[in-house]
Amino acid sequence: MFRTRFAPSPNGPLHLGHAFAAVVAHDLARERGGQFLLRIEDIDGARSRPEFIDEFFRDLEWLGLPWDGEVVYQSRRLDRYIEAGEALKHMGLLYPCRCTRAEIAAAATGSGPDGPVYPGTCRGRAVDPEGAAWRIDMARATALAGPLTWVDELAGAQIAQPERFGDVVLLRKDLPASYHLAATLDDAADRITLVTRGADLFAASHVHRMLQALLGLPVPTWHHHALLVEPGGRKLAKRRGSPSLGDRRRAGEDGLALADALRAHRFPTGISLCGGLDSES
Template sequence: MRTRFAPSPNGPLHLGHAYAALVAHDAARTRGGAFVLRVEDIDGERSRAEFVASAFEDLEWLGLRWDEEAVFQSHRLARYAAAGERLKDMGLLYPCTCTRAEIAAAARASGPDGPVYPGTCRGRGVDGAHAAWRLDVARALALTGPLAWRDEAAGTQVATPEIFGDVVLLRKDLPASYHLAATLDDAADGVTLVTRGMDLFPASHVHRLLQALLELPVPTWLHHPLLLEADGRKLAKRRGSPALADRRAAGEDGSAIADALRAGRLPAGISLSQGLHHRP
């Protein structure tokens, strides 16, 4: 049993991150497993060292301890590039220069991330030097055949990565997309139970396909509820949700906050999303 918490150091952690960390940490502790900390820091424009240090302090303040030295995505760029080349050699990636506006204008359907890419650049012979690289999902599924994955709360799922269209795996501005990096990292870290918010439930369809294509181990997933603000939106760094660091600086008891989250006692104005239920 191995779980992980994987924050991105592009802002301070908030209660939503605390809840996610507790789910992963407590799943490992109650089952005699290991809890791993991974820093997802490949966004060079936004990742900052001070947020890494603050995140470590926040987790310790909550009473959480990880069992191994923290790992950093920025140390794994060669692994992402190698996986990309392997998929290119399999004929499964193609370059794309479409903008978001062009995709929105041409899309004929909506998916979990918005307008579904309609395959505009597939077969066009686009120069890949300054392009994103997309996965030809239909061709990939023709290679793998039907796939399934299991969520501890929702049960066995038939993988339907086509709901995203041809997803980007190698970005123009970053070494890899979330889909590729997270899938490779969970395999490299030996994660057997992937815990994350239910907003990422659809992403597991894509990750299951990548595991089959790259011959990676298949974990079990556990998608937990999200902490929501009064307006129904999830807590988010970009909207300035109260930071754990501010609570820490104000002298609040981190262990008490962790115990309250475990018991479902939430601050006024914050609620748990409905749907897949699991308390850490």
């Protein structure tokens, strides 16, 4: 069964960028006779607010984007994240780290897709694991996983290069799991066959492909679509106060017409698409 998903985090209201992402995932599922799932990524501690979840439901209904089956909540899958983390520890691939962001930035010798690449300060050290983050030893992990490839529908076949990220955190000290681990496990659990998301997360798929190999998970195809951006090229963001879908809905705007406009790439003044993909294989 062909399956896509829309997976917002309830740390703020949805905006046009989310609407575009939901339209892409919904329409690809419908065009191919598949299912469109809704997953709420609600493990971001106090930033995850239940009142936003009800707003998400209303926004998607207003846009005419019905989802299939029951809504999935990350907060109900914590045991799954813990189990995967323990499996990676038993494989000798994770180590505890207590470095601060400032320490990492000061010691880093290069930059990767997520910013300064962790220099491996705590790798091989005796570090108290209580309350620490757990990083993956990328060199050992890539050696164990071996050469890997993955496919993006828009950019074509890719050679996995997770080493560009360095020793990323998989188990955060403040949250049950990092985005890399949680999203990879969730997509497998939900039997997602096409992972749709913005082009800004293209590089993350290199790490996710490696985790799939290490944990014996199925491998989907990816579809990294362009992003809606503001004047100057910045992507729309909740933290910068991009107009919310809820505000548009309450003001009486036609949600079905808005979804059709997004499909036709007719955007409000100043908003445009950015982030087309070329092959990186």
